[in-house]
Amino acid sequence: AQISALQASLLGLMALLLGFSLSLALGRYDSRSAAVVTEANAIGTAWLRTDLLPEPGRREVRAALADYVAIREQAVSVTLVDDATRAQKRGEAEAAFARTWEIASAIARTDPNPATVAMTNALNDMIDAFGERDAELDRHVPEPVLYLLFLTFIFLGWMLGFAPRVAGERPPLTVVAMIVLIVLLLFVIIDLDRPRRGLIEVDQNPLRTLAASISAEMARTE
Secondary structure, rough: HHHHHHHHHHHHHHHHHHHHHHHHHHHHHHHHHHHHHHHHHHHHHHHHHHHHHOOHHHHHHHHHHHHHHHHHHHHHOOOOOHHHHHHHHHHHHHHHHHHHHHHHHHHHHHHOOHHHHHHHHHHHHHHHHHHHHHHHHHOOHHHHHHHHHHHHHHHHHHHHHHHHOOOOOOOOOOHHHHHHHHHHHHHHHHHHOOOOOOOOOOOOOHHHHHHHHHHHHHHOOO
C-alpha cells in the first residue's frame, strides 16, 4: 500500500514537472520563431527604405546592409555550443551594422528630411530586433527544473521496477511503455529548449529568403 501511494505521488509530481517544462520549452520555441520573423521584417523594411536615399550614399548603405544580412544568415547554422563562432559572427554583424549606421547617419546629418529620418528609424528597429533575437537564443528552461525532472524520473523508474519485484513479478509491458513515453517526452522538451541542434529547429526561412532576395538584387544592380 505504501509503495502504491508513493508511486501515485511520484507520477503526479512527474506529470506536473513535465507539463511545466513542456510549457516553458514551447514558449521559448514560439518566442524564437517570432524573433526570426521580426528581424527579417525589420531588415526588409530598412532595405526598402534605402530607395529613398540619395546617391552615392544609397549604394554604400545597400552594400553594407547586404553584408549585414549575409552575416546574419550565416549565423543561423552555428550551433549554440560553438561559442567562439557565435561570438565571431556577432562581432561581424555588429561591425557591418556600424558601417551601415555610420553612412546612413552621415546622410541624415547632411540632408535631414523625412526620408533619411525614416531610414535611421528603420535601422534602430533593426538593431533592436538583432538584440532581441540573440537574447532569445540564450533563454532556456531553468537548469534546476531539468535536474529535478531527471531525478524524479530516475526515482520513479526505480519505484516502478521495485514494486513488481516485491510482489515476485516482472514489470508489465504497460509500465515499460509508460517509461518509453516519458523518455520521448523528455527528449522533445530538451530538443525544443535547445535550438540549432536536434530534430526540432526554429524555422529560419524568413531570414534565408530575405538574404537570397537581397543578394540577387545586389547582383542585378552591379
